[in-house]
Amino acid sequence: MKINTGMFHSWTITVFLLLTVLPAPAASSDTPKSLQFGNTLSDYVKFTPDMSRVKNAHTLCAWVRKMLSGTVRSWLTYTTIEHGYELLISDAGGYNYIHHKSYGVASRVTVPLNTWTHQCQSWSTSTGQMRVYYNGTLIGTNTFSNRAPLEEGGYILLGHDSGSQEESEVFGGQLLKLNMFGRVLSDEEIAGMYSAGMCSEFEKNFDDVRFITWERILSETKTGNVREVESGCPAPVEEEEEGEEEEGECVCPTHSMWDVLLEEKYLNQNMTEENLNELKSTWKILDNFVGSTITEGIVTHFKTLHPKVGSGCPVAEKKEGEEDEEESEEEECKCPTHSMWDVLLEEKYLNQNMTEEKLTELKSAWTILDHFVGSTITEGIVAHLKMFHPKVGGGCETEPDS
Numbered sequence: 140m141k142i143n144t145g146m147f148h149s150w151t152i153t154v155f156l157l158l159t160v161l162p163a164p165a166a167s168s169d170t171p172k173s174l175q176f177g178n179t180l181s182d183y184v185k186f187t188p189d190m191s192r193v194k195n196a197h198t199l200c201a202w203v204r205k206m207l208s209g210t211v212r213s214w215l216t217y218t219t220i221e222h223g224y225e226l227l228i229s230d231a232g233g234y235n236y237i238h239h240k241s242y243g244v245a246s247r248v249t250v251p252l253n254t255w256t257h258q259c260q261s262w263s264t265s266t267g268q269m270r271v272y273y274n275g276t277l278i279g280t281n282t283f284s285n286r287a288p289l290e291e292g293g294y295i296l297l298g299h300d301s302g303s304q305e306e307s308e309v310f311g312g313q314l315l316k317l318n319m320f321g322r323v324l325s326d327e328e329i330a331g332m333y334s335a336g337m338c339s340e341f342e343k344n345f346d347d348v349r350f351i352t353w354e355r356i357l358s359e360t361k362t363g364n365v366r367e368v369e370s371g372c373p374a375p376v377e378e379e380e381e382g383e384e385e386e387g388e389c390v391c392p393t394h395s396m397w398d399v400l401l402e403e404k405y406l407n408q409n410m411t412e413e414n415l416n417e418l419k420s421t422w423k424i425l426d427n428f429v430g431s432t433i434t435e436g437i438v439t440h441f442k443t444l445h446p447k448v449g450s451g452c453p454v455a456e457k458k459e460g461e462e463d464e465e466e467s468e469e470e471e472c473k474c475p476t477h478s479m480w481d482v483l484l485e486e487k488y489l490n491q492n493m494t495e496e497k498l499t500e501l502k503s504a505w506t507i508l509d510h511f512v513g514s515t516i517t518e519g520i521v522a523h524l525k526m527f528h529p530k531v532g533g534g535c536e537t538e539p540d541s
């Protein structure tokens with residue numbers, strides 16, 4: 140906690156200095172940018188990376204938005220003196236090359252157009268094995284006999300297959316967070332990166348080996364029609380200022396299961412196996428309620444008797460039966476603290492029959508966090524979970540207020 144505060148502080152100071160010294164960059168530079176590639180062979184980004192720290196073992200990952208059909212549209216080529224395709228990766232499995240040796244997984248994946256897909260490819264000299272992942276899932280492996288390290292001194296070309304003059308092999312889509320790590324990431328780590336989502340900063344968990352970074356790629360020269368575009372991700376979450384509501388309106392977040400992660404116990408803490416098991420096992424308490432109607436009273440009961448997963452605010456005391464709105468004299472704005480039980484106050488559950496199906500959905504939602512054991516839970520991760528897994532309460536805090 141202290142370390143985090145310190146880091147945040149110095150980060151703030153750094154940014155402040157940069158903003159003071161440099162000509163002010165657009166404020167929107169805070170939101171993660173993707174690169175949109177044009178549809179011709181003249182639209183590309185080409186640069187000469189330092190491959191020394193990734194040559195013996197690497198994992199290359201990116202969020203790829205395929206926008207043109209076909210399986211052999213390549214977004215990355217690494218070309219050296221020896222090999223045209225020291226590395227080659229296409230957007231729908233056609234090519235996954237190493238040392239100019241072909242491997243493809245096109246028959247095993249269907250990549251939809253205009254959708255963000257997470258792709259990774261790893262390889263190491265010690266195993267000679269290439270591993271190819273789509274959306275965090277291992278799709279295929281292939282072992283190559285040539286286990287020489289990657290040749291250094293070549294160039295990376297983004298936007299088309301550098302050895303091809305075919306328009307049909309031009310990428311023409313979008314890339315985001317293309318990073319190259321200097322080791323083989325595990326299945327779990329890659330699944331975690333995918334689950335965390337394109338808007339998360341999960342890749343920073345591997346900053347010690349993140350040697351070719353998206354931040355750097357964005358700063359490389361763009362040739363032809365290659366533009367930075369909004370990725371659709373919110374700017375990294377910063378401390379919110381209190382009392383910004385001008386109309387005195389009371390806007391409480393809607394109830395999301397994920398909100399419990401904003402409690403002190405979890406936020407900016409390492410997610411332990413123990414804490415996750417506690418969260419998971421909590422829904423078991425509901426087993427006895429399948430077929431029963433979930434009432435506010437039951438929710439209050441859960442919060443009182445099982446406060447380990449967030450006690451929430453006490454629900455205002457009510458008389459049995461109907462209650463008049465006039466009774467509430469204070470117009471005070473009291474947002475509840477975060478309780479996992481609060482999600483049961485959503486329309487989907489409250490005064491509804493708790494079905495086996497709904498309960499299973501609640502239970503299985505926590506398995507999404509399996510990949511986060513050992514990682515720090517940030518506000519950004521919570522925002523991501525709410526955005527991409529809203530079945531258990533989407534919340535409204537991340538709503539843009541333009």
Ligand SMILES: *[C@@H]1O[C@H](CO)[C@@H](O)[C@H](O)[C@H]1NC(C)=O
Pocket residue numbers: 248249250251254255256257273274
């Ligand atoms: C990747 O995930 C997206 C979003 O869920 C999905 O539309 C797409 O089909 C997935 N791609 C693959 C290859 O599984």
Ligand SMILES: *[C@@H]1O[C@H](CO)[C@@H](O)[C@H](O)[C@H]1NC(C)=O
Pocket residue numbers: 430431432492493494495
């Ligand atoms: C709740 O749903 C279950 C099956 O899903 C059904 O057997 C039961 O009768 C329902 N109870 C009520 C109160 O509607």
Ligand SMILES: *[C@@H]1O[C@H](CO)[C@@H](O)[C@H](O)[C@H]1NC(C)=O
Pocket residue numbers: 409410411412513514515
């Ligand atoms: C998180 O906890 C696990 C064990 O519970 C430990 O192995 C890991 O190093 C910790 N990570 C951080 C970032 O503190």
